[in-house]
Structure formats: structure tokens, C-alpha cells
Amino acid sequence: MGKKTPEINSSSTADIAFLLLCYFLMTTTMGSHTGLSRRLPPMPDPNQKAEDQKVNRRNLIVVKINSQDRLMAGNEALDVSMLKERTKIFLSNPTDDPNLPDKEVKDIEGLGKRPVSKGVISLQNDRGTSYQAYIAVQNELVKAVNELRDEASMREFGKKFAQLDEDRQGIIKELVPQQISEAEPKDVGKRRR
């Protein structure tokens, strides 16, 4: 071996890598996708009678949003900021008010017998409601349920809901179900799209 092979000049690798980096910066997007998860009710069976789905009156709170984004919950006008407290009282029914939802004693695995609220929130909106108002109301309802779940898990396990493991989260979810139904659309008010 008489001759030494000359070293390959590596100063341009940085440039090549920069080029690649710029390419990826241009063509990709940061993936941070968040939102509110929901389950739509299945299409009603046309043969099924409407009476089957009727829920007892005291177990139902109807939240309506009109085309001016005004809110009504259980026959009274409300502000969005008040909705969370109203929903919490409705779902938890701390004083066992006969006008507020009934509680059913359920045997929950890992906890024993516990009263579970039968309350259902029915959300109705107009075609003219703005999407922001709709999401704001959905958000308040979810927040109310989340806070009730936090309270329940503090009571049962001494921890916040988010810090529980998956099994225990399932138990709490059974104890405080999220019953938000998005009602069949109704066309009221002026049609504005």
C-alpha cells in the first residue's frame, strides 16, 4: 500500500441534509389533532314505535340552542357559563329532588352497589346555530360530566379520574355515564345556512 486514498470531502453532507430537512418541513404538517369525541345514535328503525324511546320526564333535560345562539335548559333561559352547574346538579341530584332524575342502584364490578343517575341530556339545535356556540355547549356538558367523574373517583379511589388506570376509569364511567343525546334535527325559526 504505497498510496493513501484521499479522504472524501464531507462538508457538503450538511447541505444535503439541510435540503432534505427543508423538503420535509414544506411537505408535512404537525400532527396535533384534538376534538370532542361523540357517538351518533343509529338511524331509528321505521317499524319501531316512537313510544318505546320515551324517557321519563324527570330524567330528561332538554338543552336548546336557537339561531341567535341563545340557550335554554330545562325550560329556563341560561347563559353558557351557567350550564355546567345546572347540568351537574341535574346529573348528580344531591338532594334527591323528585323533579330531578331518578337513581337506579346498580351492582358495579369492583365497587358494589352504587346509585347511578338515569339522567339524559338531550341537545337540540337550530339550523341557524353557529358551530362555535354548538361546540361551546357540548364542551360545557362534557366538562360537567368530567367534573362529576373527578368527584366520584376522588370519593371512591382518592385520585383524580385522569390518574386512574384503565379498569378503574371504566368503573367510574359506569358510575357516571355520559348520556348526551343529539336529538333528531328540528327545523324551527328562519332557515339560515
Next chain:
Amino acid sequence: MSMFRKDGKKTMPGITSGSLSDIVFMLLFFFMVTTQMRDNEQKVMIRTPYASESVKLERKDLSSYINIGTPVRKLQAQYGTEPRIQLNDSFKSVDDIRDFIAAERESKSEQDRAFMTVCIKADRDVRMGIITDVKQELRRCSALKIMYSASKSE
């Protein structure tokens, strides 16, 4: 100030730039891992609404997107300023959602089809009428798992 006087004899050793490429490659890998390919061109303007309780989408590969909003300024002359539905790469009507959902379902593997999530990305000023139509159509196609796209903070 003899400290700063140039002697002319001594030369500063050059900074080795050999590790520069490693640093840039590291950056490159970071971006390759954290980002995803932009799959379609955005044709509608979407400013997502705020919701403090929003959660992360679990399986990004199992979600399909329905974009609703006013067309971008470039396309307004052609399509007007009324909110439109964008599926994949073009403007579609509510009736096309059925085909879109069927195609999306077909592209997912058999055991994952039940977990398919339809992500509704709508502008915050869109009226609920169009979204209700979309929701009803999704119910008819029995694509019941949906997600309202929203950002966590203002």
C-alpha cells in the same frame, strides 16, 4: 493591548464542521417522526372552534376527514362564499358522503373498520344546518363514531 495584536505567525485552527451534518440529520429525523404528510390540499378556510375539554385523536390512521367551511379566497370567484363540504380534494355535496364513507371503509383493514372515526373539521362560523345534514347522512351510512375537531385553547 498585546493580547489582540495579530502575530501573523499563528493561525487559528479551523472549526471542524464534520458534526454539523449529524446535527442537521438529527433535526431531520425529529421532523420526520413528529410530522405527517400533508395528504390533501386545503380548499376551505377552517378556524376550528375552541373547546377546553377536547381530547387527542387516538388512531390517526383510522380517521377520515370531512372539511366544512367557506372556500379559500382564491377559489371564491369560482365557488362563492357559501360554506361548502370538501372531501379528499374537491368540493362535494351531502349526497357524496355515502360514497366517500364507503371508499374510506374499503381502504381500512377488516378488523379496524369498526373503529373508524369520522372527523368533522368545520369552521367556527359555519351554521349548524349543513353540519346537521352531514350528521344525518353519516347516521344513514352508519358511520357513528364521529369527532368534532376543536382546539384546546384560544
